[in-house]
Amino acid sequence: MKEKRLLFALVALLVLGSLFPLPALAQQATPSDDEVNAIARQLFCPVCENTPLDVCPTEACRQWRELIRQMLAEGKSEDEIIQFFVDNYGARVLAEPPRQGINWIFYIVPPLAFLTGLFLLGRGLRDWQRKARQTAVQPPPVPAADEYAARLEEELRKRR
């Protein structure tokens, strides 16, 4: 008897619950501006050049921010929302080229350029050193910090 009542209560609860579906719950927690901006900041305006979506003043971008708010309200995750924008407007909405395929050259070349520079510098210095060893041995002067300090030191010595 007791179990029957409990079962009835559960069914009633489920029926009642289905009358107030999820949207009602979501509306209670409208995503805040900060939550919207946190995602908008990672996206670039698809119409203006080089303007992040969170600060773009155009009407189009305002609507895109509202779209983000709506998607957040629907429970979409950050990645899903960003992917939605990429699918619809292309990779240009991302702050950086997506790391895939040929795009990797945009990430590999910069450090490679610096390393190449270092390599060339190293080789140049090695050549210089080799040349230095071949040329006549110069008497090494006092390892003073520099000419000016050396001159100062010398003046000092003279005064004493």
Add this chain to the structure above:
Amino acid sequence: MLIDFGFGVLVLSFLLALFAIGAAMYGAQRQRAAWVESARRAILLTFPLLSLAVGALIYLLVTGHYEVKYVYSVTSDAMPLYLKITALWGGQAGSLLFWSWLLSAFVSAVSLRDWKGEREFLPWVIVVTAVTLAFFLSLSIFFENPFERWWLLPNGDAVGAMFRPAGGAAAFPPDGRGLNPLLRHPGMILHPPMLYLGFVAFVIPYAFAMAALITGRSDDRWIRVTRRWTLTAWLFLSLGLVLGMRWAYDVLGWGGYWGWDPVENAALMPWLIGTPFLHTAIIQEKRGIFKHFNMALIILTYVMVIVGTFLTRSGVLSSVHAFAQSAIGPMFFGFIALTVIVSFALLIRRWPLLRDEIVLERLLSREALFLLAAVVFLSVFFIVAYGVFSPLVYEIVTNEKITFGPPWYERATAPLLGLLMLLMGVAPLSAWSYTDARSLGRALWKPAIPALLTPPVLALLGIRNLIALIGFTLVVFVLAVSLYEYGRGVRARMKANRETPFQALGRLFARNRRRYGGYLIHIAMVVMAIGILGIELFQTETQRSLSIGEEIQLGGYTLRYDSLAQFPHTDGRRVTRAELSVFKDGVFLARLAPRYDLYPDGQPMTIPGVYSTLADDLYVVLVNWENVSTAQTPFKVYHNPLVNWLWIGSLLFIGGMILTAWPPKESQTP
């Protein structure tokens, strides 16, 4: 009448520049001094002539001659006088003429110098500067003519043209469109002339470098002669960059100062090559090495000056396709290609002549460290150029666009900028030619102590961010090294000459301006770095709609929304202005009034309200794209820690630059 006069003078200057090129080349080839002299006078004359052209355009701007297309597009009756004058560089055609005018001023100044020591340079300096001038004047005459008039065609279209098109009738619009509101800010009024002055001044050292290559003179004469030009160019370029940053912070309303936008990068690129050139040129003067390197650097700087102007003026950045359609783009492209080919061909031909006069022996010598710093600078330059041009190439190849935003640039350049700071600390303590690890260690340990104490102190203060710890440690290190160098010099002078500390410091500067001014610039750089680290790593923001009386909290501050007013301004814009009170710990601090102005042409402008202290800025923006009402007003608030140090460092930087570049008294000229 005045319109035709302005254009006529422009054409005359162009012809004079062409004549100067021919006469100087002929005179140099045939050893005819009279022809060279004639070329010199021709180039000298371009400045007064172009001044007349600029004067005519300014008169047209100020008096509202809206039948001139340029005047129509950048001024309106409602604009104040100073804005009408500065509208000279507010648009494409005017700024190109302005560019040419500045160049003619510099070229005239150079041609007036005493050429006794380097007479053989004269014709070639004239040729190089006159070619540059003729190129820019040709753009003004054939493609971007500021004196074009409006004509009404029989079919009702209005077109801009210098001469009456078939069936066209002169059109006189009653009022102009007015200057883009974003450009009506002191920072934006001063920023382009500073940048252009920097750009144009770099043409002079390049011209001397080319003259040295053509005449086969292998010594450092060209560097010595143009030393002050280079410093001046660098000063103005730096000033231009700083003003641009300040403008972005004050006007764009996104809480930042630098967005790695291609237009910003276009101005940064020449700076990134000019800076190492400034340093390695010193080494060529002192040691007679790095001759090829310096030549390559000054060529690249000049090329980047042209590329920078090209990027911002050709429309290539908004779309590569627009670039292909514009007439000015291919012209620039051709000129850049020609410059690169001719300059580097000359350098290669003279390669054997530019042999090093000494050999570099030690890896830790100041020469080697300067060279390492130059490699780092060039790498940063390469990254920036790569970020600017990759999207263009990508668009051509795939017909799709990609974005290179701040995260990409920051990740790629941050380690290199850190390395540069480290070198800024180490290099001044290394000696010319003979440093070994031990002597460098001996010089380094004292300034290293405060640097090593920095991370634990910051950690105790609660800072856990690794980049911040490294960054601030480097800042303290460079500060300590620079102050230590001052201290060492002052102490030595005090002992030797029985001077007071102030006398000693003053004379230290007087005796070696470049060196001790240079340290001041280093200090300024790291003070700027404090601000950059603060805002980049610790900026916080929040956005909320408030009704009057409501409060918002951020970064320890409380903002109370007090009132909102909307009213029309006399110049036609509609102003929406909010007032907020700033409190900290319950104490009233200030009243802020962020506003946004909506101009008649629909362009909005967001002016933030900023409460600024040495520790942080509270930066409030009335978010202009939302619907504003007193019931619900959307605000965006940024808390920008330490950002003021960026501007303090900038001021210090300018001071250091002026001190370094100021002409010495006659007796001290080397």
